[in-house]
Amino acid sequence: MRKPGKKSPVNTMTSKLSIYFASIAVVVGATLFVFSQAMLYWLEDELNSRTLQNSAGTAIVQFKHGASSPLIITTTIRAYNRIEDLPNKYLALTQYPLGFLDEIHDGGFEDLFLYRTEYTHEGKRFPLLLIMNAEHVELSPTEWRNINLISLVVMLVLFLLFGFAIIKVTRRLITPVTQLSQQLKSTDPNAHFSVPRDSAxxxxxxxxxxxxxxxxxxxxxxxxxxxxxxxxxxxxxxxxxxxxxxxxxxxxxxxxxxxxxxxxxxxxxxxxxxxxxxxxSLVKQEQAKEDAGLRVITRAEIEHIIEYVHPLADSKGLTITLNMQCEPKIQPSESVLRMLLINLLNNAINASESGVIVIDVAHDQIKVTDHGSGLNESEQSTKGHGLGLLIIDALCQRYDWQFTLSPAAHTGCIATLEFNQ
CATH class of the missing domain: 1.10.287.130 (Signal transduction histidine kinase, dimerisation/phosphotransfer (DHp) domain)
Structure with missing residues (x-):
């Protein structure tokens, strides 16, 4: 048997999502920081190497015009075309092969960039060594610390903004769920389900x-x-x-x-x-309703129903009048129509003390009009019309009829059953 998973309230999702995205942000931030540092180091070395390589052409031209070694090209670059002109501390540079171009870190001297090549002049080959002092062209440790500090501050600000945005988004998604959950747990029968206005x-x-x-x-x-x-x-x-x-x-x-x-x-x-x-008929299957054919309402059927409530009407001195404009066709059986009209007539009789109760039968509706006390609060509300009229509501819904109660012109009430042909 499968065991149910551990349940946790939806409120904890905000903290869980915050931790989850914070972890992602830290990993991404650290990766970007390391990558940017490596790119800066590479870019710095690449720019210095290209500067040194481009200076070789200037040095060759000047040497061919009789310049002496060492040749000062810039304040940081010196060119040598004879090995014997190299200072003693740079003699170890002669071991690097032709075409070498890179930064050298050696304990015997300061960090420097070396470009070793050669050129031909008047049929003779001359060595060419270009040396650049790295300390004067690279960023200092203080500058690197400042760059790192600025990068960390920027990433921290972005991390805080990202975290704030995540919290706002998750709360906007979770708050409606939490609110609906609390409303579902409420025992108040009049509770109304609602969510914040800015919800999705x-x-x-x-x-x-x-x-x-x-x-x-x-x-x-x-x-x-x-x-x-x-x-x-x-x-x-x-x-x-x-x-x-x-x-x-x-x-x-x-x-x-x-x-x-x-x-x-x-x-x-x-x-x-x-x-x-x-x-x-209220609990029969829908198929039975669909298969039922139309039948004709006859005057005799309505008069038979009126006879059933006649003793109650006579006891209150009421007269029941039938206006049969036509004999419409309906789907409900005689029993259903009988229950509908008896309930309407009983309500009309109970609400009246004297006068006439009129039944009007048309091709698409049946009206029962009384001159009684009119609609009470329960009949005017949307919560129902009372015991008998709730049954009428259910029967009308069963056959797709429309049941309405409306006040009469002067006094009393009009109950209307509207049906589709």
């Missing part, structure tokens, strides 16, 4: 997605809770009626009385069947 676009998109997912989860949780409460209420009511009617059947043997009880049982069983079918 992807972090802002991630925060927006998390906010969207949280809202969707909260909505689904409310719908699930509403589903459980609604199912419990809607299923217990007919069961209570069935149990009560069954008990009453045992009390009297009068045929008319028993017929009424049987009708109550049959009606309660039918109501339970419609409720179960409508609630199960």
């Amino acid at each position: 676009t992807e972090f802002n998109e991630l925060a927006d997605s998390l906010n969207s997912y949280r809202q969707q989860n909260e909505k689904l949780i409310r719908q699930e809770q509403a589903f459980a409460r609604y199912a419990s209420h809607e299923l217990r009511t007919p069961l209570t009626v069935i149990r009560g009617a069954t008990w009453l059947l045992k009390q009297k043997t009068d045929p008319e009385y028993q017929s009424r009880q049987r009708e109550r049982i049959a009606k309660a069983a039918t109501d339970m069947q419609h409720t179960i079918e409508a609630l199960l």
Whole structure:
């Protein structure tokens, strides 16, 4: 079994990245320093060697015109065309071959540059030795120390600037992650995911997605809770009626009385069947929804639904009017439409004390208008409309319908179900 790796908080990434890039910067800086020093030494020797080599032509011309050895070309360069003219301390230079051009470090004399060659004059060969004192043409130890010190200071400044830039960049990358992690751990249900304004676009998109997912989860949780409460209420009511009617059947043997009880049982069983079918439609597979064909809403179907809520409307002295402009085609079954309209009508009846409730059926929508107290705060908010209306929301989403609540012209509320043909 694979063991999980060692976990470390994202906050430590800033220090880890700083150490990592600091190590790289030190290695690169040291490499560049050594390379620059070597290049300076090489460049210094190369320039002096070329200067000495170019001075050979001047020395040959002057010797051919009768100049005597040693010939002073510059304050630092001397030319010899006879071995016997060399000072005793330079006699060891004769051992170097013709064409030698380089700096010599010898314990017997100071550092110098030597160029040994020869030239021909009047048929005779003459040796030519050009000697340059290195101490007068090379940088002094003090100058080298100053150059090294300046190089180190420049590299240190660049190292600090580089480190500061790395810390700023890593913090800009890590701060949004840290902030989102803390917000995810928060137990506040109203917490809002956010990142600093200067964060990368992807972090802002991630925060927006998390906010969207949280809202969707909260909505689904409310719908699930509403589903459980609604199912419990809607299923217990007919069961209570069935149990009560069954008990009453045992009390009297009068045929008319028993017929009424049987009708109550049959009606309660039918109501339970419609409720179960409508609630199960919420959890059916999407393929089932796609395969369902269109059906026509008839006036008789709407009137049958109105009859179900008539006792409640009569108890409050309300009148329910149906305006059937046409018979539209819809996808939901009779059970689903029944649950939708019964919930809307019950809400309209409960919100009204008198007046008329109007049902308008058009080719693309169904409206239920009441003259009650209007929308309350929970119905106006974006968090839902209450128990029954949450079920309506879920059913409308199931069939791609649009459900809206809006205030009526004077008083009351208009509930609209919009559907696509």
